[in-house]
Amino acid sequence: MGTRQFGARVRRSEDADLLRGRGRYVDDIHLPSMLHAYFVRSPHAHALMKGVDMAAARAAQGVAAVLAIEDLPGAMRSARIPTVIALDDGVALRTQHCLARGEVNHVGQPVAVVIARTAALAEDAAAHVAVDYDVLAAVSDARAALAHDAPPVHCDLSGNLAALVANGYGDVEAAFAGAAHVFSDAFWMHRGGGMAMETRAVVAHEDGASGMLTVWSSTQTPHLGQRILAELLARGSDTIRAIAPHVGGGFGPKAPFYPEEAVIPAAALLLGQPVKWTEDRHEHFLSAAQEHDQYWTLAIAVDQSGRILGLRGEMILDAGAFAPWGNVMPNIAAVTLPGPYVVPAYGFAVKVALTNKVATVPVRGAGRPQAVFAMERMLDRVARELSIDRAEVRRRNLIAAEAMPYTRPLVFRDAKPITYQSGDFPRAMHMALASARYDGFKDRQARARAGGRHIGIGIANYVEATGLGPFEGVSVRVLNTGKVAVATGAADQGQGVRTTLAQVIADAIGCRIEDIEVRVGDTGAIAQGVGAFASRQAIIAGSAALMAGEAVRRQIVALAARAFAVEEAEIEVADGVASARGGNRPALSFAALARLAQGEPGAAFAAGQMPGLEHVAYFAPAQASFCNGTHVAEVEVDALTGAVRVLDYCVGHDSGRVINPMIVEGQVQGGVAHGIGNALLEWMRYDETGQPLTTTFADYLLPTATDVPTCRIAHIETPNPLNPLGVTGAGEGGAIPAPAAIVAAIEDALSPYGVRFCEMPLTPERIVAALREAGAYARLAPI
Amino acid sequence: MSEHAVTLTVNGVAHARTIEGRVNLADFLRHTLGLTGTHVGCEHGVCGACTVLVDGRSVRACLMFAVQADGRAVTTVEGLAAADGGLDPLQAAFREHHGLQCGFCTPGMLMTLTEFLRENKTPSAAQVREAIGGNLCRCTGYAGIIAAALAAARRIAADGA
Ligand code: FES
Ligand code: FES
Numbered sequence: 001m002g003t004r005q006f007g008a009r010v011r012r013s014e015d016a017d018l019l020r021g022r023g024r025y026v027d028d029i030h031l032p033s034m035l036h037a038y039f040v041r042s043p044h045a046h047a048l049m050k051g052v053d054m055a056a057a058r059a060a061q062g063v064a065a066v067l068a069i070e071d072l073p074g075a076m077r078s079a080r081i082p083t084v085i086a087l088d089d090g091v092a093l094r095t096q097h098c099l100a101r102g103e104v105n106h107v108g109q110p111v112a113v114v115i116a117r118t119a120a121l122a123e124d125a126a127a128h129v130a131v132d133y134d135v136l137a138a139v140s141d142a143r144a145a146l147a148h149d150a151p152p153v154h155c156d157l158s159g160n161l162a163a164l165v166a167n168g169y170g171d172v173e174a175a176f177a178g179a180a181h182v183f184s185d186a187f188w189m190h191r192g193g194g195m196a197m198e199t200r201a202v203v204a205h206e207d208g209a210s211g212m213l214t215v216w217s218s219t220q221t222p223h224l225g226q227r228i229l230a231e232l233l234a235r236g237s238d239t240i241r242a243i244a245p246h247v248g249g250g251f252g253p254k255a256p257f258y259p260e261e262a263v264i265p266a267a268a269l270l271l272g273q274p275v276k277w278t279e280d281r282h283e284h285f286l287s288a289a290q291e292h293d294q295y296w297t298l299a300i301a302v303d304q305s306g307r308i309l310g311l312r313g314e315m316i317l318d319a320g321a322f323a324p325w326g327n328v329m330p331n332i333a334a335v336t337l338p339g340p341y342v343v344p345a346y347g348f349a350v351k352v353a354l355t356n357k358v359a360t361v362p363v364r365g366a367g368r369p370q371a372v373f374a375m376e377r378m379l380d381r382v383a384r385e386l387s388i389d390r391a392e393v394r395r396r397n398l399i400a401a402e403a404m405p406y407t408r409p410l411v412f413r414d415a416k417p418i419t420y421q422s423g424d425f426p427r428a429m430h431m432a433l434a435s436a437r438y439d440g441f442k443d444r445q446a447r448a449r450a451g452g453r454h455i456g457i458g459i460a461n462y463v464e465a466t467g468l469g470p471f472e473g474v475s476v477r478v479l480n481t482g483k484v485a486v487a488t489g490a491a492d493q494g495q496g497v498r499t500t501l502a503q504v505i506a507d508a509i510g511c512r513i514e515d516i517e518v519r520v521g522d523t524g525a526i527a528q529g530v531g532a533f534a535s536r537q538a539i540i541a542g543s544a545a546l547m548a549g550e551a552v553r554r555q556i557v558a559l560a561a562r563a564f565a566v567e568e569a570e571i572e573v574a575d576g577v578a579s580a581r582g583g584n585r586p587a588l589s590f591a592a593l594a595r596l597a598q599g600e601p602g603a604a605f606a607a608g609q610m611p612g613l614e615h616v617a618y619f620a621p622a623q624a625s626f627c628n629g630t631h632v633a634e635v636e637v638d639a640l641t642g643a644v645r646v647l648d649y650c651v652g653h654d655s656g657r658v659i660n661p662m663i664v665e666g667q668v669q670g671g672v673a674h675g676i677g678n679a680l681l682e683w684m685r686y687d688e689t690g691q692p693l694t695t696t697f698a699d700y701l702l703p704t705a706t707d708v709p710t711c712r713i714a715h716i717e718t719p720n721p722l723n724p725l726g727v728t729g730a731g732e733g734g735a736i737p738a739p740a741a742i743v744a745a746i747e748d749a750l751s752p753y754g755v756r757f758c759e760m761p762l763t764p765e766r767i768v769a770a771l772r773e774a775g776a777y778a779r780l781a782p783i
Numbered sequence: 784m785s786e787h788a789v790t791l792t793v794n795g796v797a798h799a800r801t802i803e804g805r806v807n808l809a810d811f812l813r814h815t816l817g818l819t820g821t822h823v824g825c826e827h828g829v830c831g832a833c834t835v836l837v838d839g840r841s842v843r844a845c846l847m848f849a850v851q852a853d854g855r856a857v858t859t860v861e862g863l864a865a866a867d868g869g870l871d872p873l874q875a876a877f878r879e880h881h882g883l884q885c886g887f888c889t890p891g892m893l894m895t896l897t898e899f900l901r902e903n904k905t906p907s908a909a910q911v912r913e914a915i916g917g918n919l920c921r922c923t924g925y926a927g928i929i930a931a932a933l934a935a936a937r938r939i940a941a942d943g944a
Contacts, residue, residue, distance in 0.1 A: 021820020248887030494885025631855030673924030
């Protein structure tokens with residue numbers, strides 16, 4: 001038998017090329033006679049366009065075409081980009097046109113495109129496109145946008161309230177009326193961008209001979225892109241091949257379909273030449289979707305001992321000008337908020353506000369970091385007010401392991417009440433606290449304080465809904481070379497999907513992992529697909545891989561049994577060879593079997609035999625899965641400067657059974673880094689007229705190697721019964737509780753001064769301001 | 784746009800080209816010479832993805848004009864692996880310690896650390912963190928990169944001993 005791959009720290013098959021500089025990202029693609037595009041973008045947050053004068057640009061050196069919306073083909077002249085997620089009635093969210101149509105609604109919105117011989121010439125010529133704007137009032141703060149006299153974000157809408165979403169259960173009024181204590185707080189929370197290191201990029205080319213339009217895009221969802229592009233171009237999707245080659249990070253903003261992904265193919269078709277567009281980082285800040293601000297008020301009702309009786313919240317969600325991923329955020333927030341806790345009565349209402357800012361889309365964690373932040377900060381408040389240890393307050397409220405499966409009467413995206421099938425929340429918290437040496441922390445803190453140092457510890461628990469539908473597919477085919485070709489609609493932006501799926505398939509079929517070649521993110525390799533979001537790929541594509549692999553193994557067994565004239569039970573498959581246990585142990589390699597499976601011209605197949613050794617399986621989850629965990633952060637705060645250093649970071653992580661611990665740990669560690677960014681650094685600022693103020697990495701700060709400690713991760717593996725692999729997904733969990741744990745730790749470090757923090761990011765300026773307000777500097781030794 | 788003659792070596796291979804003065808070294812390597820291993824993440828000198836060695840010193844190729852590399856020797860990520868294609872100790876350690884996910888920051892990390900490890904034979908984790916403090920990685924949270932650099936240092940020391 002070959003070694004079992006599931007659960008092993010298998011080194012990634014992706015790495016060999018990437019380490020040698022042989023990756024193939026979209027901007028690496030070079031096609032003969034390829035032209036280059038540069039987009040003219042709106043400098044205004046809101047304006048009407050009275051005219052676009054393209055004559056000078058069209059006459060500029062090296063220019064092949066300058067296109068505004070009227071120059072685009074067919075439906076692209078009038079239709080907005082089709083939505084992939086249907087909106088409920090009355091929800092006034094929308095997608096954009098492929099190029100602005102008479103009105104611009106945020107700075108950076110694409111207005112026209114210049115196509116030229118080189119990227120530099122296209123950019124030169126773009127400076128000569130003259131757009132006559134009638135500048136209108138704009139609004140950038142979601143709270144201001146909801147005022148009755150606020151300027152409308154879109155001229156055809158009377159107001160900026162795009163949706164009202166309410167969710168909850170139980171008798172909330174009664175819970176609050178009868179509670180021993182009620183506490184409430186207001187929160188401001190910000191996420192910012194996904195900030196993948198690779199910006200967006202598109203190359204499109206129609207092959208004259210085959211009539212096939214190939215589009216390479218740095219996207220998380222090539223199959224969705226193919227579908228939308230087919231609709232916009234009124235073309236059969238079988239004449240469009242969408243490929244996401246190597247993609248340099250995704251994190252959410254590469255999930256939706258963008259205007260540029262329609263305009264570049266349209267230009268390639270119009271000009272009959274390949275066209276490339278690569279976004280620069282400045283453009284990325286202006287035009288790649290982000291998460292914006294959330295403003296919460298949250299009230300909690302507890303009994304004498306700190307047990308939760310009720311929870312009531314309201315949120316204003318800043319949706320920006322466009323929402324290509326629909327209205328999913330309010331429900332994610334509502335479902336995430338109660339988390340791992342018993343909450344007998346619960347009410348939550350969201351106002352979704354339009355603003356004149358770039359489009360919104362869920363970023364890694366998809367609104368959950370904010371919900372967890374609010375809930376965990378609230379529990380810290382309860383602990384403090386009732387003088388109970390923060391871990392103890394949580395212990396008293398956590399859902400017990402014996403209570404699984406635990407159903408909460410809240411309806412999620414899958415239209416089912418949420419049910420936690422698996423997980424042992426108290427154990428996850430216990431493990432994280434133990435590795436953080438929580439019990440000894442009070443002593444460490446006292447010693448540090450005696451030495452003039454401010455250290456603190458923070459705890460945050462979370463539950464994340466993962467593995468959302470509708471489906472994902474995997475095809476497995478044994479080639480005549482004996483290699484196993486695998487294709488999937490799942491897409492990889494660094495998660496190691498190729499390696500993970502190969503591990504599952506090697507075990508299922510009985511072959512060496514090196515003999516498996518996985519193609520991801522190519523509509524030409526598998527007809528149906530969805531893509532990467534919601535920590536779904538190990539669950540859904542992984543399960544499909546298992547199903548397809550097992551089916552091919554059954555084909556191999558049947559074929560070998562026939563060839564050796566033995567019972568199927570006699571056949572053994574390992575390391576790419578099928579053999580019979582008995583007799584002289586006849587054996588056939590996968591290469592020989594693949595040839596045999598194609599038959600001979602003229603010869604008849606056995607009854608029921610199908611040609612080839614191949615199978616396509618689709619896995620459609622019945623409902624969402626839930627992963628969970630606890631994060632414990634220890635920080636040191638420099639009270640004079642407000643600088644925060646994360647000293648130690650411990651994670652108790654339950655993502656069900658783990659296919660590859662190395663990859664899962666990498667996902668958690670990377671997620672924590674993202675969470676540290678959200679807790680302390682990342683802030684996409686706009687002025688009140690909607691002008692972006694942070695459009696370089698010198699203004700919008702990402703965490704660096706000196707900001708992120710190496711986490712200590714303890715795995716808890718409670719198998720998930722909802723899929724055959726028992727996995728629950730790991731892509732986003734690291735990012736979700738990190739801001740809550742870190743800000744709690746900062747507050748704890750500064751507890752002698754009584755300061756409280758209800759915001760993320762928490763910047764040094766804010767820390768210093770809070771300390772000053774609390775009179776801390778009078779008590780700190782003068783420097 | 785004025786054109787300039789540039790002669791340089793990249794990974795030991797001599798190249799002579801005539802290019803516009805405004806072309807930066809990163810674009811020259813990627814699009815003129817077709818060496819797309821060097822990546823561009825920001826074009827404003829912060830992310831470090833474009834890091835290459837010029838006469839052995841790390842530089843941000845997005846902040847240097849190609850004409851400034853005239854007469855110099857440039858090393859890119861494509862020049863790290865041995866002639867037989869085997870990974871060098873640092874590259875091998877990145878694979879072993881999961882020092883990369885999407886791989887986009889990786890060429891810059893490798894070039895920065897190549898220079899660092901040449902000058903720091905027995906680095907501490909804190910020194911490695913400082914060394915890559917100017918290279919952004921959005922995927923890994925840096926832990927695997929730091930582990931890889933430390934392992935590579937040990938390996939290089941052992942091989943040299
Ligand atoms: S591309 Fe040169 S530093 Fe970012
Ligand atoms: S591995 Fe993706 S940015 Fe570093």
